[in-house]
Ligand SMILES: Nc1nc2c(ncn2[C@@H]2O[C@H](COP(=O)(O)OP(=O)(O)OP(=O)(O)O)[C@@H](O)[C@H]2O)c(=O)[nH]1
C-alpha cells in the first residue's frame with residue numbers, strides 16, 4: 001500500500017488536499033526534468049504495467065539493438081530488491097535501481113536525482129521501468145516524453161477497461177507474451193478496443209520477448225521517438241515496422 005498517493009486511506013477530503021499538493025510538487029519537478037532532457041536532446045520513456053508483464057525481459061532483449069547506435073540507460077523502479085537492474089547489467093545494459101521502500105510508483109524527485117549520476121548523465125535514450133502497478137504510476141509525471149503501457153496476454157483482455165488511467169495517458173500500448181496466446185483466453189481485438197475506448201487511436205504493438213516477434217517494431221518506435229526529440233527526420237525501416245492502428 002502506498003503512503004504517498006494514499007491508496008486505502010479513509011479521510012477523503014484531507015487526502016485529496018494532500019494528493020493535490022504532492023502531485024503539484026511532483027509536476028513542477030517533472031517539468032524541470034523534461035526541460036533539462038530537451039536541452040540534452042535525450043529521450044526518456046516511462047514504461048508502466050502490472051507486475052510481471054514482461055517489462056524487464058523486453059528491455060533485456062530489445063535495448064542491446066539500440067546500444068549499437070546510441071547510449072542507453074535504464075532506471076529500474078521496484079519496491080524492493082536490485083534484481084531487475086542486475087538482470088539488465090548482466091546483458092550489458094547500464095541500469096540504476098531505485099527502491100521505493102513501500103511506495104507503489106516512482107516520483108519525479110527520485111528520477112531527477114539519478115539522472116544526475118553516471119551512466120544516465122550521458123544517455124541519449126533513458127527507459128524508466130516503473131514499479132509494477134497499473135494504477136498509481138499513471139498519475140505521476142516523471143518528466144518523460146512518453147509513457148508506454150504494457151499488458152500481457154496472461155492478465156486478461158479486460159484490463160484496459162478495468163484500469164483505464166494508464167491507457168489514457170500512454171502514447172503506446174504493448175501487448176506482451178503473445179507466444180502464450182494459444183494457451184490463454186485472450187482476445188487481442190477486445191483488448192485493443194478497450195484501450196481505444198479510453199484513448200482513441202492509441203497505437204499498439206503486439207510482441208513476445210521470448211520469440212522476438214514484434215520486438216523490431218518496439219525498437220523502431222523508440223528510434224522514431226528519439227528522432228523526434230532530436231528534431232531529425234526518421235527514415236530507418238519506416239515502411240514496415242510502425243506501431244499499427246488497426
Ligand atoms: N512466455 C513468455 N514469458 C515471458 C515473456 N516476457 C516475460 N516473460 C516471463 O514473465 C515473467 C515476468 O517477466 P519480467 O520481465 O520479470 O516482468 P516485469 O514486468 O519486469 O516484472 P516486475 O518488474 O516484477 O513488474 C518472467 O518469468 C519472464 O521470463 C514473453 O514474451 N513470453
Ligand SMILES: [Mg+2]
Nearest residue numbers: 055056084129
Ligand atoms: Mg521488472
